[in-house]
Amino acid sequence: MxxxxxxKKLLVVGGTSGMxxxxxxIVLEQGGEVVLVGNQPSKAETALQALAPLGKVTVIVADLMTTKGMQHVRQVINLEHQDISLLVNAAGVFFPKPFIEHEEDDYDKYMSINKSLFFITRDVVKNMLAAHIKGAIVNIGSMWAQQAIGATPSxxxxxxxxxxxxLTKNMAIELGASGIRVNAVSPAVVQTPIYEGFIPKDEVNGVMDSFNSFHPIGxxxxxxxxxxxxTFLLSDKASWVTGDVWNIDGGVMAGRNAG
Structure with missing residues (x-):
């Protein structure tokens, strides 16, 4: 292997499931150390048990929809993990709903996570700069940020x-000269637990199958x-890639897949 x-030490915000x-x-399999942030103690423990045989893993449990949760993560990072050189921002929720049916609470759920990601990332970057650490950051964006889908109003x-x-592009411009690369990925439909937030668990597989043909790759x-x-973007193999948003979408953004 x-x-x-x-x-290298990787922080994964939203790292107890999915992407x-x-x-x-992968980072553990390839010799790195990992710090995970997750919001559910049971999922955090399951993730820890699954990954611990592969290498050194630490878990921080916090609700990133709250200021208290955000501050807890920042405090732990600044006290115990000032040597982080890699960061993946993967935390998120997804509740499709028509625009006119959105309430303030719906909006706040999304924006509070963004706020947490912003300030956790800021603290990680400040530590990297102070220690002259060259590293890489990858944000998990979304195809929905670039293309609206009628079946999932979002x-x-x-x-x-x-x-x-x-944010990815702005950070890349500001941090490039310091040797910190910042990129994002933009996935289409990926089968992760995020869909269980609004689809009954026993129906998820069927709903996911219905989206197969939406992707040109099938x-x-x-x-x-x-x-x-x-992890490719985190690695030195991508050492000349920064400020980009990579579509990982089975061909969706290439054009309309009719027939």
Missing amino acids: TATFAG GFESAR SAYSMAKAGLHA RVGTPRDIAETV
């Missing part, structure tokens, strides 16, 4: 993810599909 990430979890797994979600895409994505690209 290659030791691509030997001597973040798989990104953590105005607030799309607005939040578009903000994450914009299937929805897997967390590993996304994680392979995320």
Whole structure:
């Protein structure tokens, strides 16, 4: 097994399931150390048990929709993990709803996560700069930030993810000269637990299957599909890539897939 990430410490915000979890797994498999942030103690413990045999793993449990949760993560990072050199921002929620039916609470859920990601990332970057650490950051954006889908009306979600895409480009410009690369990935439909927030668990597989033909490649994505690209962007193999948003979408953004 290659030791691509030997001597590196990765923080995965939203790392106890889905794309973040798989990104953590790959980094551990390739010699790195991982710090996960998740909001549910049971999921955090399950993730820890699954990943611990692969390498050194630490878990921070916090609700990123609250200021208290955000501050807790920042405090732990600044006290115990000032040597983080890699960061994946994978936390998110997804509740499709027509624009006119959105309430303030819906909007706040998305924007509070963005706020947490913003300030956790700021603290990580400040530590990297202070220690002259050259590193890489990957934000998990979304195809919905670039293209509206009638079957899944997602105005607030799309607005939040578009903000994450914009943050990616701004950070890349500011931090490039310091040796810190910042990119984002923009997935289409990926089968992760995020859909269980609004689809009954026993119906998720059927709903996911209905989206296969939406993708020119003929299937929805897997967390590993996304994680392979995320970890490539984290690695030195992508040392001349920064400020970009990579579509990992089975061809959706290439054009309309009719017939």
